[in-house]
Amino acid sequence: MFNIAIAQSGGPTAAINASLSGVFSRSAISPEIDEIYGAENGIEGILNDRLVNLRNILTDEHDKELLINTPSTVLGSCRFKLKDASADDSDYKKILDTFNRHNIKAFFYIGGNDSMDTVLKLDKYFREKGVDIRVIGVPKTIDNDLPETDHTPGFGSAAKYVATSLQEIIRDSRVYSIPSITIVEIMGRDAGWLAASSCVLRANGEPAPHLIYLPEGEFSPEKYLKDIENVMKRYKAVLVAVSEGIRFPGSYYDDTVDAFGHTQNAGIGKILENYTKEHFPYKVRSIELNVMQRCSSHIASLTDLNEARRIGEAAVDALIKDNKSGVMMIFKRISNNPYRVEIVDTPVENAANKEKKFPSEWITDEGNNVTIDALNYFLPLIQGEPVIEYRNGIPVHFRLNQ
Amino acid sequence: MFNIAIAQSGGPTAAINASLSGVFSRSAISPEIDEIYGAENGIEGILNDRLVNLRNILTDEHDKELLINTPSTVLGSCRFKLKDASADDSDYKKILDTFNRHNIKAFFYIGGNDSMDTVLKLDKYFREKGVDIRVIGVPKTIDNDLPETDHTPGFGSAAKYVATSLQEIIRDSRVYSIPSITIVEIMGRDAGWLAASSCVLRANGEPAPHLIYLPEGEFSPEKYLKDIENVMKRYKAVLVAVSEGIRFPGSYYDDTVDAFGHTQNAGIGKILENYTKEHFPYKVRSIELNVMQRCSSHIASLTDLNEARRIGEAAVDALIKDNKSGVMMIFKRISNNPYRVEIVDTPVENAANKEKKFPSEWITDEGNNVTIDALNYFLPLIQGEPVIEYRNGIPVHFRLNQ
Numbered sequence: 001m002f003n004i005a006i007a008q009s010g011g012p013t014a015a016i017n018a019s020l021s022g023v024f025s026r027s028a029i030s031p032e033i034d035e036i037y038g039a040e041n042g043i044e045g046i047l048n049d050r051l052v053n054l055r056n057i058l059t060d061e062h063d064k065e066l067l068i069n070t071p072s073t074v075l076g077s078c079r080f081k082l083k084d085a086s087a088d089d090s091d092y093k094k095i096l097d098t099f100n101r102h103n104i105k106a107f108f109y110i111g112g113n114d115s116m117d118t119v120l121k122l123d124k125y126f127r128e129k130g131v132d133i134r135v136i137g138v139p140k141t142i143d144n145d146l147p148e149t150d151h152t153p154g155f156g157s158a159a160k161y162v163a164t165s166l167q168e169i170i171r172d173s174r175v176y177s178i179p180s181i182t183i184v185e186i187m188g189r190d191a192g193w194l195a196a197s198s199c200v201l202r203a204n205g206e207p208a209p210h211l212i213y214l215p216e217g218e219f220s221p222e223k224y225l226k227d228i229e230n231v232m233k234r235y236k237a238v239l240v241a242v243s244e245g246i247r248f249p250g251s252y253y254d255d256t257v258d259a260f261g262h263t264q265n266a267g268i269g270k271i272l273e274n275y276t277k278e279h280f281p282y283k284v285r286s287i288e289l290n291v292m293q294r295c296s297s298h299i300a301s302l303t304d305l306n307e308a309r310r311i312g313e314a315a316v317d318a319l320i321k322d323n324k325s326g327v328m329m330i331f332k333r334i335s336n337n338p339y340r341v342e343i344v345d346t347p348v349e350n351a352a353n354k355e356k357k358f359p360s361e362w363i364t365d366e367g368n369n370v371t372i373d374a375l376n377y378f379l380p381l382i383q384g385e386p387v388i389e390y391r392n393g394i395p396v397h398f399r400l401n402q
Numbered sequence: 403m404f405n406i407a408i409a410q411s412g413g414p415t416a417a418i419n420a421s422l423s424g425v426f427s428r429s430a431i432s433p434e435i436d437e438i439y440g441a442e443n444g445i446e447g448i449l450n451d452r453l454v455n456l457r458n459i460l461t462d463e464h465d466k467e468l469l470i471n472t473p474s475t476v477l478g479s480c481r482f483k484l485k486d487a488s489a490d491d492s493d494y495k496k497i498l499d500t501f502n503r504h505n506i507k508a509f510f511y512i513g514g515n516d517s518m519d520t521v522l523k524l525d526k527y528f529r530e531k532g533v534d535i536r537v538i539g540v541p542k543t544i545d546n547d548l549p550e551t552d553h554t555p556g557f558g559s560a561a562k563y564v565a566t567s568l569q570e571i572i573r574d575s576r577v578y579s580i581p582s583i584t585i586v587e588i589m590g591r592d593a594g595w596l597a598a599s600s601c602v603l604r605a606n607g608e609p610a611p612h613l614i615y616l617p618e619g620e621f622s623p624e625k626y627l628k629d630i631e632n633v634m635k636r637y638k639a640v641l642v643a644v645s646e647g648i649r650f651p652g653s654y655y656d657d658t659v660d661a662f663g664h665t666q667n668a669g670i671g672k673i674l675e676n677y678t679k680e681h682f683p684y685k686v687r688s689i690e691l692n693v694m695q696r697c698s699s700h701i702a703s704l705t706d707l708n709e710a711r712r713i714g715e716a717a718v719d720a721l722i723k724d725n726k727s728g729v730m731m732i733f734k735r736i737s738n739n740p741y742r743v744e745i746v747d748t749p750v751e752n753a754a755n756k757e758k759k760f761p762s763e764w765i766t767d768e769g770n771n772v773t774i775d776a777l778n779y780f781l782p783l784i785q786g787e788p789v790i791e792y793r794n795g796i797p798v799h800f801r802l803n804q
Binding site: 012040041044070071072073076077078079160163164165167168169171172173174175176177200201203204287288290291292294295296297298299301379382383384385388390391392393394395396397 | 472562569697794
């Protein structure tokens with residue numbers, strides 16, 4: 001018997017605790033596994049030996065149910081980049097110390113592109129040193145930009161929130177008799193999946209969003225003005241869905257660079273609002289969906305939550321049954337109708353530090369919308385609603401500590 | 403037998419269509435009432451004779467259910483101020499023409515403070531001219547700032563959205579190990595009811611929002627810095643709920659003035675974010691809940707929707723049974739536990755063009771939070787969840803036209 005550790009990393013999602021629940025519950029019934037440790041704040045918790053014993057915490061069936069419907073990461077998160085071991089292996093030694101101290105033989109890391117970099121480096125280090133500790137990545141990101149997997153846990157819930165909110169915003173924007181343009185800025189620094197997913201409203205006959213702009217397309221300010229002019233001929237209230245990452249010539253970019261070298265370019269909605277106002281006499285406003293799009297578990301996709309849990313369980317199976325390490329679990333879509341996926345694994349180097357862009361063939365020739373193939377891809381991911389428990393009229397969250 | 407007209411006015415809410423449904427359904431079974439007209443874009447639809455026959459449109463039981471759960475105003479809205487009849491009665495004559503042309507003997511106007519001004523003026527004009535057309539106001543506003551009534555339809559749903567979102571935002575903000583401050587800007591130009599309502603999270607043991615600032619209190623930037631300093635001693639991630647209308651000395655105010663003389667002061671969240679960053683080394687961000695807080699019917703309060711429907715029905719009863727005119731329907735709270743309200747009416751001059759402020763005795767001595775009395779007032783208003791119909795994973799809305 002041996003112990004395992006689980007950690008969560010990167011930006012929060014509505015489904016990342018469902019994956020934690022999946023890893024925990026499958027581990028808890030595996031005879032090979034003794035203690036199940038959760039690391040606080042991702043790999044930082046391993047580095048600093050801040051572990052909690054999840055068997056002692058997740059004892060109550062009701063708490064386990066609440067955990068699945070609680071947004072964000074109950075164990076905390078981090079943005080921490082491991083240096084190359086060849087340059088400086090001090091952190092690797094600290095991590096190994098923690099693992100050895102607690103007889104931890106397997107580490108499950110739930111995260112996105114950057115977290116998979118940690119999985120890759122740790123696995124490589126342990127293999128080179130002949131250390132028998134296995135490392136498995138469980139994907140999550142609302143950006144849906146991880147390679148190899150059909151989609152990522154967390155994305156479906158974010159897409160369902162975005163679609164639901166955009167439909168409410170278009171109802172709101174149509175009330176006055178004057179023409180109006182509403183620009184909604186949607187998360188996705190380099191990949192436009194989430195903004196593109198707003199096309200699902202079309203499945204219910206809703207023409208909004210009338211225009212969709214993604215970082216994968218060429219954004220031309222002149223063409224944008226023509227697009228607006230064209231849709232304003234047909235609609236009184238126009239809704240524009242724009243990915244935060246589109247390149248607007250001369251736009252304001254914050255120079256802040258995070259530990260992974262990403263720039264933080266916020267505010268494209270406001271920029272586009274001002275630009276539109278300069279050229280049209282219409283009422284123009286912009287809305288930023290902000291962090292609500294990644295943490296709105298009250299309108300999560302049941303498909304997403306179930307899959308997030310299942311991929312966590314499958315990660316434990318990959319360890320126990322197949323003795324895997326250095327892999328990331330992935331979804332393979334078997335069919336669209338009925339929707340079916342299977343969960344397999346892929347070498348983590350296929351996903352670490354790489355991004356999967358929205359396919360250019362799913363962007364319309366006009367560059368201002370997406371195709372029916374995109375709609376068919378997105379639709380299954382937002383299906384179903386979890387049963388939310390309310391107390392005093394407010395959803396109940398599971399809280400590890402205040 | 404006679405005909406009636408209904409119109410909706412002012413900013414959208416999640417419950418205004420429920421009130422329309424209430425007026426319609428009670429009218430539809432009243433033997434005195436023949437045709438039921440809906441005016442497009444509020445009083446503008448009466449002025450310009452843009453009426454729809456609701457008996458022909460709301461024929462399907464399923465559509466009527468959908469209408470209740472559809473946000474914003476299905477008939478459209480307006481911001482239109484009637485001139486004093488003594489100065490210029492041309493619009494009054496146009497309105498009277500429309501009413502006479504369609505044998506309309508009663509007009510129900512669903513709206514806020516400004517719409518009640520229209521109810522007041524029309525009623526006065528008709529009484530002075532000896533015209534037998536009755537005018538009744540049905541309140542709605544997410545701002546909860548109408549006098550006389552215990553609360554307003556639309557407010558409970560907005561409060562439930564705000565509480566639900568703030569709880570998700572605090573989960574999101576706690577994930578990293580570094581200290582952080584999140585400032586959430588909440589609607590309420592002159593009255594802080596909605597920002598204050600975020601205190602309901604306390605009922606479930608959630609300490610956030612740690613600070614609440616309302617336009618009814620004195621806002622001192624120096625005191626604010628001390629408040630932040632104090633709460634940061636106890637909490638790693640602090641959530642500040644701020645009403646958009648607080649007076650920040652030297653702050654940016656947009657000079658736009660609408661037809662009712664209101665200034666549009668947006669952006670206090672951003673201003674406070676920058677001010678906080680100047681004084682603390684912590685991660686600081688601001689979030690604007692924007693129009694989502696007034697149109698998020700997917701997380702509406704069932705209590706609110708039911709009351710909105712009932713107050714619409716009661717308006718018809720006030721006409722048919724009591725021959726009322728020049729009144730606004732109001733809620734009187736009978737008891738808190740169990741929560742009970744009765745619906746009566748009040749002369750509309752008590753509400754028109756007036757605002758009910760958040761009570762100063764419900765603001766704590768420190769000026770940065772609200773009392774338990776406020777919590778007890780708010781809590782019943784957010785109880786219950788409507789059954790939302792989903793198609794393709796998205797809530798289904800009733801749409802009168804595209």
